[in-house]
Amino acid sequence: MCAAVHTVTASNARILSSLKSPPNVVVVGGTSGIGRAMAISIAKHCPAANVTIIGRNEAAAKEIVPQLGANGEFIRADVSLMTEIRTAAQKINAVDILVLSQGILTMAGRTPTAENLDNKLALHYYGRVLFVQELLPLLRSSPNGGKVLFVLHSNRGNLSKINWNDMALENSYSVSSAAIHATSFTDLVIQHFASQPENVNITFTHAYPGFVKTPLVDNLPFAARVGAKLLMAVGIGISPEDCAEYMVHGMLGTEKGYRYVDNKGETITNKTPAEPEMIEKVWEHTSQMISAR
Numbered sequence: 001m002c003a004a005v006h007t008v009t010a011s012n013a014r015i016l017s018s019l020k021s022p023p024n025v026v027v028v029g030g031t032s033g034i035g036r037a038m039a040i041s042i043a044k045h046c047p048a049a050n051v052t053i054i055g056r057n058e059a060a061a062k063e064i065v066p067q068l069g070a071n072g073e074f075i076r077a078d079v080s081l082m083t084e085i086r087t088a089a090q091k092i093n094a095v096d097i098l099v100l101s102q103g104i105l106t107m108a109g110r111t112p113t114a115e116n117l118d119n120k121l122a123l124h125y126y127g128r129v130l131f132v133q134e135l136l137p138l139l140r141s142s143p144n145g146g147k148v149l150f151v152l153h154s155n156r157g158n159l160s161k162i163n164w165n166d167m168a169l170e171n172s173y174s175v176s177s178a179a180i181h182a183t184s185f186t187d188l189v190i191q192h193f194a195s196q197p198e199n200v201n202i203t204f205t206h207a208y209p210g211f212v213k214t215p216l217v218d219n220l221p222f223a224a225r226v227g228a229k230l231l232m233a234v235g236i237g238i239s240p241e242d243c244a245e246y247m248v249h250g251m252l253g254t255e256k257g258y259r260y261v262d263n264k265g266e267t268i269t270n271k272t273p274a275e276p277e278m279i280e281k282v283w284e285h286t287s288q289m290i291s292a293r
């Protein structure tokens with residue numbers, strides 16, 4: 001049976017408030033929704049934490065930073081662009097916890113960024129990996145043991161549906177193939193990162209937040225947006241604040257290597273094991289795509 005939110009909240013508070021050194025926390029996508037709620041929750045549980053949020057919305061950041069304790073910060077960046085991610089990462093001097101919660105919900109077809117990556121894949125996958133890669137040296141030297149959380153969809157990936165001949169989906173893009181690639185590649189890339197001996201003190205968690213009442217649905221076409229809002233109005237979905245506690249619980253509960261967690265932060269056990277060649281191929285493709293930009 002999964003724990004109630006108040007139990008999980010108390011456990012998060014106990015763990016975060018008793019860390020020997022206050023954590024340096026970076027929340028990408030921390031200006032809204034789940035990322036915002038996670039940044040505020042961590043700062044509440046550990047007021048001495050240094051919490052930095054990253055996003056584009058400066059007005060939202062102005063409202064959030066005062067809730068992050070004395071050491072809250074905002075870095076403005078368009079994280080669909082690899083060049084902006086590199087610049088943002090250079091502004092960070094220490095990181096123990098990295099939360100990757102940037103994203104969009106759209107039914108649009110392939111939408112190239114100025115760097116010719118699909119916008120959604122850049123946000124949900126390539127840019128997240130680049131953040132990890134850029135911040136790995138800092139995560140490795142974390143005295144608490146670095147923690148990386150991917151907030152995406154840990155039970156959507158399907159290794160048998162990866163299009164190995166068009167991994168960036170430049171010629172075969174669809175909304176569902178983009179979702180399958182972003183989630184399956186995340187499943188595989190955390191295995192790659194965890195397998196590197198230099199990363200032995202870092203844990204990598206891929207989480208599914210569930211249906212969360214955030215502004216994510218605001219850019220959907222009218223009918224889908226109204227449908228989503230109606231579901232929220234009748235009580236379907238959970239608040240970003242409750243979700244944040246489950247996500248923090250899942251992240252803190254990953255004690256070694258990599259793990260997939262569900263919307264309660266509990267381990268998902270029915271994942272299909274990956275072939276080592278798949279992990280290698282995804283890593284080769286990803287590093288080539290991000291280093292070319």
Ligand SMILES: NC(=O)c1ccc[n+]([C@@H]2O[C@H](COP(=O)([O-])OP(=O)(O)OC[C@H]3O[C@@H](n4cnc5c(N)ncnc54)[C@H](OP(=O)(O)O)[C@@H]3O)[C@@H](O)[C@H]2O)c1
Nearest residue numbers: 029031032033034055056057078079102103211212214216
């Ligand atoms: N909510 C759900 O039910 C649900 C379900 C499954 C998965 N998820 C996943 O969970 C993640 C968080 O979702 P959410 O519900 O919290 O969404 P949200 O409230 O819309 O927040 C999305 C965040 O992503 C940032 N972002 C988007 N595009 C960006 C860009 N180009 N540059 C910089 N930041 C950008 C936004 O910041 P700015 O606006 O400041 O740029 C915002 O902070 C997403 O990846 C989503 O796919 C959510």
